[in-house]
Amino acid sequence: MSELVRIENLKVYYPIRTGFFNRVTDNIKAVDNISFTIESGQTYGLVGESGSGKTTIGKSLVGLEDPTSGKILFEGHEVTTNKQKKAINYNKDVQMVFQDSQSSLNPRKTIGEIIAEPLKNFGVPNVIGAGYDGERSFDQTKINERVLALLKIVGLPAQTVAQYPFQFSGGQRQRIGVARALATNPRLIVADEPVSALDLSVQAQVLNFMKKIQREYGISFLFISHDLGVVKYMTDNIAIMHNGRFVEMGTTNDIFNDAQHIYTKRLLSAIPSLDVSKRDEKRAYRKRIESEFTQNKDAYYQQDGLRDRAYDLEPITKTHYVALKKEGA
């Protein structure tokens, strides 16, 4: 295992302007001092509710958001700013798949044109896989061949190239999104809620497929989701986010079997279980957690204006970090 991406003390603040002259009086701390590492060939899960800042982290990684401060390192090279990203041609290595495949595919372009676009920008690598630093071809026939090969990988027929996004179902469009992301041989794919708009059986197709390309090509994923059931199935490591801060970070096992922070427990208790016999028990447990969350906030959060701000992460084992109040603090 080797480190692929390291994020150090990342902050993304949005200014709040008030008063007669629209001066910046405060900041919304969308991402507030976050550090974590994505290992190559693994899946890192970012879990949180809407507004927690998880999507902002994903966007900073692919260059759709400018960090206020902090560092993003890709294989040791700093890629925090878009200028630094350009210098090492980073964008071919990191691609993004969005939740809403309907609006993220240009409705006026054919599927062939959509998938060919990154190939035209970055060239066609010699082989399909994760990461490629050799020669790239810009030959049109090579591009066409590669588009067909990518469609085959995501399980869509060749005639797809001439069709338009509206002609496909949600699951198919999501796979087209993945094919586009795969085109440049990325080392990392940032997947932002890739299956939350899909039906269960289609969701299974997409998740299986993501696991398959990871096995075959060693691609890493940053998997952003609010659905803990899916995250448990997909990820190796997880960070739980609340109000722009990490409240807990660890292996998937650490989080699901040894949760320490009240917010993590609260999220876990909210997952509906298929075990019908325990549902009253679960409901009572959920009530208990909820009342501890509201009544015992001081033990888990500092007040920062009106928002609960989690404490800094402290290690409790080698892999497991929790944001708890320090003794005597």
Place this chain on the structure above:
Amino acid sequence: MWRTILRRVLIMIPQLILVSILIFMLAQLMPGDPFYGSLNPNSDPATIARMRHAAGLDLPWYQQYVKWVGNVIHGDLGTSYVVNKGWTVTRIIGQRIWPTLSMGIIAAVLTYVLSISQALLAARNENKIIDRILIVWNTMTSAVPSFVFYFVMMVLFVYIIPIFPSSGTGIDDTQSFTTNFFSNLRYAFLPALTIAVFSTNSIFQYLRSNLLDQQAQDYVRTARAKGVQIKDVFRKHILRNAFLPIASGIGYSITGILGGAIFAETVFGYPGLGALFVQALSGRDYTVITALMLLQGVLALLGGLLSDIISAWVDPRVRVK
């Protein structure tokens, strides 16, 4: 809210200065000046030069501008050279503004009444015969050139069916306000109706498609699930949502009053600001032209402000705390 309005008004000051410079320069660019056309062709060039000098027209434009702005701030818009020679421009405009304003307001009210009722009728009966008729009618009025349409209305309602007077405003300075108000109504109605019918079509088409879009929204389903009758859903929910993007345009329609008046007043022989503008243009009556353009500029800025206030008023999502 008040802060936002105040801020907007303050921003208008530099905008106004810019607009006034622009207007002044444009007026200067026009060929000719008020004295060439108005004098005996045999006049001595020296006489013309003397008159130009007396009026300050031989100074460079920026000096003229500074002088003009100084006067404007004191409420002095100058004296007309041609249209009503010797009258102050404020007096001329003061006399002409009321007919135009009354016509413009009647036109605006008629425009919205006509377009809202037509759009509601069409949307409630989508694809039925009444919907089709309204669409065809509004396509027709938008396809016919405005002057043709103005003349048709004129001939139809003044000569063939003579229910409206052919020219004048019906305002007599010696009469009381109430008397003038009602006699003016008869004169202003036909040009106002003509303007309204003509400007209804774009609002109608926009509002109709908005109404149909809104009809498919989820909140309509919620209202139906409460047991609200479909006609009340239209009245209480759909209309207001569909009207939202149009409401913000009401402010800008103020700007259109002067513009629309130019044609209508000339065709219908209705001596308001529009007709005044045409007269002033042909006579190169600088002082009147610049004053009217300045007025139009002020109206445009006020219209923008009013539009913003209206959209904040009708849409809680735009409201600034």
Place this chain on the structure above:
Amino acid sequence: MDGKLLEAKNVSVDFRIDGQYQTAIHKLNISIKHGEVVALVGESGSGKSTFAMSVMGLHNSDQTRVTGSIKLNDNELIGLSERQFDAYRGVSVGMIFQDPLSSLNPLMKIGDQIAEAITVHDKQSKKVKQRVQKLISDVGIVDVQRVSQQYPHELSGGMRQRVMIAIALANEPDLIIADEPTTALDATIQAQILDLIKEIQQKKNAGILLITHDLGVVAEMADTVTVMYAGQIVEQARVSDLFNHPKHPYTRSLLRADPSEVNSGDELYAIPGTVPALKDMDHSKDLFLKRVPWLDKAEVEATVDEKLQKVSDGHYVRGNAWQNFEFLEDL
């Protein structure tokens, strides 16, 4: 009260598409007792929301034909005029929708939107304001005065859904239809809203028709479950029977596609193919079998008895395919 609250028999819904009627729901039978939570489960295109809209009479009557019988408290709903339907919508039955933001009028204050649900049926009502405030506090909103003066965009997703529930409850209906009530919400908010619905149902002894694609929500909430596929019921059972002894291949496939029930090393069962288009729905067959690749043609094409087969008390399945259905283990 153990009489039938809702009794739907042989309900079929046809949509007119390009001048021809196409069947979206075929001969549905479903009943709900007072105080019972009945879940209707299926993927998009299964017809579950179409059924809800039929109970509410909210289909466009020019393009939809509803046949069969839907009785609410022994009153037949099919064939009612628009005006007759208006009188019972929001009174005997209230409805909660999926997306609470788009389901509320953006230009109307929360209090007014709840009040409308009362005044539309009772114009003389004098205590509207008190009733609205009581409803807002009944759905667990503490800041009653402020919320009633706010607009939908000023509230969070969870608060909006509480408001929707208040609207549905305004006239204390016997039946509440909840169409994907938590799909658009975060997990913790989903849990809160589900708990609230359950609490209200127990307090008011209302019947609930819960429409969802989420098996977890079903397991949390339902007393009985009806699984739909392509406009037909494939399985009907008490909730514990359904999860512990699922019979129909479709139910069993869905359970194996749920990531929360599968170890992360194992592959999820991805049901091949897609739900057929309306025009391809031949309801004399078990349409799901087309999506089981290892069955032979005779089995897939076999005509299926219209009546569901009884497995045990209260447990019914469509067709015979379930009796010797096995997954291929190397899939």
